Amino acid sequence: MKEEIKPIFKSGVVAILGRPNAGKSTLLNAILGTKASITSPKPQTTQFSVQAVFDDPRGQIIFTDTPGIFAKTDNPKAHDINLTAEHSLKEGVDVVVYVIDKTRERGIEENKVLGIIRKFDMPKILVINKIDKKHPDFIEQYQFLKEEFDATIELSARSHENINILIDTIFLFLREGEKMVDSEGMATPVLNMDSKLYLEEMIREKAFLRLRREVPYSIRVVVGNIIEKPKKNMTVIEAKIFCPARYKKMIIGAGGSKIKEIGTMTRRELELATNRKIFLDLRVEEE
Ligand code: GDP
Ligand code: MG
16 A cells, blocks of 8 residues: 655744845735735835735745744733644744845944844844845845855845745745644734843834934843733833933934834834734933
8 A cells, every 4th residue: 555645744933034124024025925014115114014924735934023022822911822733933933034135235234133133043044135136236245144044045025036945945944843823813922021132123223214324323222121911911111212412302302203203113013013002111311
């Protein structure tokens, strides 16, 4: 009798990371073939993080651009979690996809993102995006990264070039596993103390989007307490932006308008990603 060979079904969480405008949302859309998340032509536009699920016979990939916010799924507070398997979510991210834009020069901002990427010790895929755009071309500035990564893929998120190679590569690195999210709905991430670094970087990103370019480089974001209010399905986050005295007024803005904008952008993105109410207590202090 012929034995039936069952193909291995794989699953895992993939974090898409990269600096603003690298093309993360466009890449996610290209992968899904639908407009699942919002892309923005200008850095000034509000950008939301959207998790997405990619299903095919090889397995299931959960995409997020908000790593570090997955908490234990046996948390009673996370009641609307809809997981079908012994969730590998609590181990967090399985594969990191780092998107760089080869049409932009590497700068301080890129180095900071890279600093975060280096803290992840799971398989990492380098995506060199925007190959459809011949000029400008700073690909030489990124070549050295190839050695640090487990795979490098040159692609165009916009013209859908080599997207399938990326998917194949992700599946190569994913381990055998069951479906983590059923068709009914997605896992709801919960913020916890492990999320601090991520939250700090998110607030810094919003400050970057809203302030004059030189300002964000001189600021430091520190997240303090993260308090769960289960009855209200709410998370309270305390954060401070430390800055040189000369920038304080600029960051606060007229009547507090600037800091409010930064806070609102961060809160909206977090609410979308976590499906919870977020109260962000964001203050500015000089140092
Ligand atoms: P995110 O901030 O990393 O999510 O970046 P977006 O996905 O919002 O993309 C930022 C800008 O880069 C948008 O104007 C996109 O249309 C553009 N973009 C993204 N991917 C590509 C690409 O492969 N080629 C080109 N030419 N533009 C791209
Ligand atoms: Mg985006």
